[in-house]
Amino acid sequence: MVALYRVLCLVDAICKEYTKRLVISRTTSGNTGKNAIYQSTLELYCLRLSLLYPGKVNYFNDTVYAEEQLYWSQQQQRTLPVCRFTPTQASEVSAAIILVRTTKCHFAVKSGGHAAFAGASNIQDGLAIDLSGLSVLKLSSNNSILSVGPGNRWEDVYLFLDPFNLSVIGGRVGDIGVGGLTLGGGISFFSPFHGWACDNVANYEVVLSNGSVVNANSTSNPDLYFALRGGGNNFGVVTRFDLETFPHGDMWGGQVYHPIQTNRSQFEAYHWFAENLNSDPNGALTVTAVAAPEYGFLFANNYEYARPVENPPIFDNFTSITNFSSTIRITRLPDLVEELKDAQDYGFRQMYITATFKNDVQLMSDIFDMWHAAVDPIFTEVAGLVAALVFQPVTPRVIEKFGKNGGNALGINPDDGSLTICLMLFQWSNQNNDTFIINTLESIVSRANTIAKSRGLYHRYVYQNYAYISQDVFAGYGPENKARLLEIQQAYDPEKVFMDLQPGYFKLRE
Numbered sequence: 001m002v003a004l005y006r007v008l009c010l011v012d013a014i015c016k017e018y019t020k021r022l023v024i025s026r027t028t029s030g031n032t033g034k035n036a037i038y039q040s041t042l043e044l045y046c047l048r049l050s051l052l053y054p055g056k057v058n059y060f061n062d063t064v065y066a067e068e069q070l071y072w073s074q075q076q077q078r079t080l081p082v083c084r085f086t087p088t089q090a091s092e093v094s095a096a097i098i099l100v101r102t103t104k105c106h107f108a109v110k111s112g113g114h115a116a117f118a119g120a121s122n123i124q125d126g127l128a129i130d131l132s133g134l135s136v137l138k139l140s141s142n143n144s145i146l147s148v149g150p151g152n153r154w155e156d157v158y159l160f161l162d163p164f165n166l167s168v169i170g171g172r173v174g175d176i177g178v179g180g181l182t183l184g185g186g187i188s189f190f191s192p193f194h195g196w197a198c199d200n201v202a203n204y205e206v207v208l209s210n211g212s213v214v215n216a217n218s219t220s221n222p223d224l225y226f227a228l229r230g231g232g233n234n235f236g237v238v239t240r241f242d243l244e245t246f247p248h249g250d251m252w253g254g255q256v257y258h259p260i261q262t263n264r265s266q267f268e269a270y271h272w273f274a275e276n277l278n279s280d281p282n283g284a285l286t287v288t289a290v291a292a293p294e295y296g297f298l299f300a301n302n303y304e305y306a307r308p309v310e311n312p313p314i315f316d317n318f319t320s321i322t323n324f325s326s327t328i329r330i331t332r333l334p335d336l337v338e339e340l341k342d343a344q345d346y347g348f349r350q351m352y353i354t355a356t357f358k359n360d361v362q363l364m365s366d367i368f369d370m371w372h373a374a375v376d377p378i379f380t381e382v383a384g385l386v387a388a389l390v391f392q393p394v395t396p397r398v399i400e401k402f403g404k405n406g407g408n409a410l411g412i413n414p415d416d417g418s419l420t421i422c423l424m425l426f427q428w429s430n431q432n433n434d435t436f437i438i439n440t441l442e443s444i445v446s447r448a449n450t451i452a453k454s455r456g457l458y459h460r461y462v463y464q465n466y467a468y469i470s471q472d473v474f475a476g477y478g479p480e481n482k483a484r485l486l487e488i489q490q491a492y493d494p495e496k497v498f499m500d501l502q503p504g505y506f507k508l509r510e
């Protein structure tokens with residue numbers, strides 16, 4: 001750490017002169033005031049990093065910069081930082097955090113770049129810290145723990161583990177990042193058995209706001225460990241996730257397409273499945289109504305079973321519903337996540353929004369009707385529109401796993417019973433449609449919540465990984481957990497570096 005400070009001081013001397021000249025040149029050229037100074041400080045900051053770590057800082061006009069390859073949504077692709085720093089070690093992340101703290105520059109941190117709204121993991125006129133260079137994948141000597149750098153995508157992780165007949169709890173689409181998914185919760189094909197991704201992290205290596213690199217697990221920094229299990233980007237930059245592995249070989253799964261008219265049977269089958277999943281937690285599913293111009297309206301459901309069993313009985317109510325196409329087969333996990341990856345497009349405008357309810361057929365049906373009525377008149381009018389309404393269960397067994405190793409921060413308790421997470425997502429092409437789409441989706445969620453409240457089916461939880469920026473994720477964790485998180489934030493980040501200097505994504509505020 002002392003050596004690092006010495007290098008920083010040396011670099012500082014070169015940079016101070018550069019800043020002085022930059023500010024003078026900007027003020028004499030008419031670019032005056034706070035913005036000019038702020039911009040110059042940022043450029044200085046980027047220069048410092050590039051002197052310290054040659055080849056790891058890129059600028060907008062560099063060929064390797066390519067925002068469109070780094071981020072999934074158009075909103076994030078069009079957010080342009082002053083420079084992008086790609087560290088390859090925790091000590092380099094630490095140097096970047098020390099610099100932002102001292103210069104008060106704004107920054108964003110990116111893992112897989114799949115958060116949809118602008119600024120979630122990118123930053124206009126700030127510093128983007130891209131974790132893609134932190135790509136370690138290493139099994140412990142007894143194969144029980146996989147150390148994973150946040151530069152990995154889930155497909156990298158599963159491909160690495162496949163020859164060992166092992167897996168971990170992670171994302172269901174190949175190129176989702178390990179970082180964002182795990183810090184927000186993380187729903188996997190295997191969650192009904194093992195819980196969410198955050199409940200299967202044995203240890204986090206974290207860079208704190210003072211630049212120190214610490215471990216957080218059930219015995220070392222246990223408060224921080226609790227906070228990272230759902231706390232998003234508010235507590236530090238995680239430079240390594242140590243994930244618990246489990247034996248895993250062939251499995252059954254794929255996508256099945258059903259006519260949209262089967263909606264009532266879908267929700268009845270879903271309800272039965274969710275209520276009975278505890279008896280066979282090898283099953284997992286998403287029930288998804290989709291509207292896409294090429295296909296019209298349909299259900300594109302995902303069915304998975306963790307073992308190589310064809311048509312397992314837990315899915316009987318779905319297998320008896322008419323379908324017109326299916327990719328279901330016995331296969332390996334990397335093949336399944338590749339299939340789902342192929343179904344997603346880069347470069348479109350994207351919006352996710354979510355709500356949580358008690359498991360109820362009539363409520364699902366009413367939400368479906370609202371969604372259908374909103375989408376039907378517009379989906380051929382709005383350029384590039386693809387709309388989806390997704391339901392997925394959170395069963396009592398999953399909620400039990402939320403309590404593992406001291407518990408996670410999500411605020412869902414065993415007495416909440418069987419819950420359903422509802423996700424609505426829209427994809428479209430043209431920025432001019434943003435306001436209309438945001439209003440449409442916010443209105444459906446608000447009406448759905450009102451109906452759910454009136455029937456005693458509402459749950460306050462808002463799943464961070466599916467939430468829209470206007471939603472209050474941390475209020476959804478409940479007053480006790482939110483208060484505890486604020487105390488932990490005060491202990492680990494008293495200057496609020498990760499809240500004030502990293503403005504993007506869901507912030508933990510009083």
Ligand SMILES: Cc1cc2nc3c(=O)[nH]c(=O)nc-3n(C[C@H](O)[C@H](O)[C@H](O)COP(=O)(O)OP(=O)(O)OC[C@H]3O[C@@H](n4cnc5c(N)ncnc54)[C@H](O)[C@@H]3O)c2cc1C
Pocket residue numbers: 072108109110111112113114115116120121131150170171172173175176177178179180181182183184185186187188232233236237238239344465466504505506
């Ligand atoms: C096509 C698609 C499929 C999805 N499938 C699933 C799924 O199967 N299960 C599920 O639960 N969710 C799923 N999601 C939601 C997904 O979990 C979130 O979008 C998540 O934020 C993506 O993580 P990322 O690392 O790719 O995103 P990023 O945009 O890189 O990061 C998201 C947020 O996490 C922060 N962050 C990331 N890494 C770190 C780190 N190491 N330290 C500190 N902060 C960090 C970033 O600053 C940012 O604020 C899916 C999303 C999409 C678009």
